[in-house]
Amino acid sequence: MKTLPNTPFVKEAQEYVRRRGISLEDLGSDYFRPMIQRAKERIREAIKYGIVRTVLEDPDVEIISYPIAILILSQIGDPFLSARYAVAEAKRVNSLLREEEDSVLLYITQHTFQWKVFKVSTKVMGRTYAFAIYFRDYLRGVPRGEIAWKLINRPLIDGYVLLQKYELARLIEEALRKRIESLCSERPSSEMRLPTALEKAIEEVIELYRPYRERIGSLSELRAGGSISREAFPPCIKALLDDLERGKNLPHMARFTLATFLLNIGMSIDEVLDLFRRTPDFNESKARYQIEHVAGLRGSKIKYLPPSCSTLKTFGLCTSPDEFCSRVRHPLAYYAKKMRRGRK
Ligand code: SF4
Structure with a gap:
């Protein structure tokens, strides 16, 4: 799937990492050094710019650095940092998906989030809609407190909410943000023995974030x-x-x-x-x-x-x-x- 390195959160990317059977101990080897480096870079970009860049030089590095970044954040356990990373990663995905073919958005929503979504081409009050999503799935992903997203303000046909492409990309962004935040908040087991390279990466991220964190008070x-x-x-x-x-x-x-x-x-x-x-x-x-x-x-x-x-x-x-x-x-x-x- 051509979007795998772009979208390391999709089911296929997670299965790919699982199939590789990478252990914590493995992460200490030289082979994983670029992945740890890129994971730190992902977090640094989130802290500094509020959005993570898409880098496609080495698909393996891009896919594997994503769960490593989440592992680093769950070890640090700072909710502000985790939330900032979740937003920055989800924003990156939103901007990519707006440029993708409709079939890619459809595939991700159906296979990664298990939403009931299908393609339509329906015109309502002068606006053409490209997707229809089952209202329960829509309500699960909808951004809170934004009046334009209230069900009452949406075209609804037989229990399905009509969406334009940028709106479906926004729903995916929100669902991904919540997913990343929840993964980062999982408390690691105290038995977990981290390789030195990862411990060093954690210390570097804490140091990098310190000036931003201190200003929060x-x-x-x-x-x-x-x-x-x-x-x-x-x-x-x-x-x-x-x-x-x-x-x-x-x-x-x-x-x-x-x-x-x-x-x-x-x-x-x-x-x-x-x-x-x-x-x-x-x-x-x-x-x-x-x-x-x-x-x-x-x-x-x-x-x-x-x-x-x-x-x-x-x-x-x-x-x-x-x-x-x-x-x-x-x-x-x-x-x-x-x-x-x-x-x-
Ligand atoms: S919006 Fe008005 S009624 Fe509601 S909690 Fe605030 S002050 Fe009270």
Whole structure:
């Protein structure tokens, strides 16, 4: 299959690695040195650029370096690093799949993810759709909190959701991201004896990531004891901060809500930017531009407010409202009321 080195996550690539019967001990031999080198490179590209490059010089190196990278990350056990790698690898696959033939996307979804997908050529309201996916499989893979992906906004025929090619590639990206994150989070057995070459690679990756990791810090430092009280945050904002703490990839609306809320209660652009360093696809210049934009320093020069409670409900971002929520229609009103009550 011509996509094997491009897509080392597919079933065939995994079977190929399994058939080779490579043991941990084998990884210490000179033969696997380029594979370990490429695995480190994959992680370095994820840390530095937020996307892994596709390299096709040696298919064996490309296929085998992928599980080695996951092994290194599971040994390190840092959820932020694992999440960043998962996003970077999944993004690479998305951009490749957009250029691939439809049959390749079909094959991957059916054989690697066991989704019910088939080819169509259907026009609905002026848009031509190339694929149909069974709605349960669609719901499993759909990106969270993005209104365009809600089932209610999708053309649906006999239980199948119609998709364009870039949309199916996006679903594969999301499914792959989750799969990689889950593989990286598997705790290795304490009995596992790693060859020196792999131990060295792990130390190098930790060293490489250290400056990025140190800047992330802890959310509990959020102006503790200062003018901002996390205790007074509404449940929706606390939930978004919890997701950020766990290194989850927040959808656009969630990021907008969090950034505008924090800026409007008095956090500085740099403080908000530092919080967003936790997002797995963090890109400093892009994030700074977006935060400055919603703070009213760029573009239209409008300082944005967070969305109202009713908008957040529509986007599925009103999480576990408490009894205090029944008295407000806006997260900022919740915060202001709670702060006033706290001062009494
Ligand atoms: S009701 Fe409003 S303030 Fe309360 S959790 Fe929902 S969106 Fe947030």
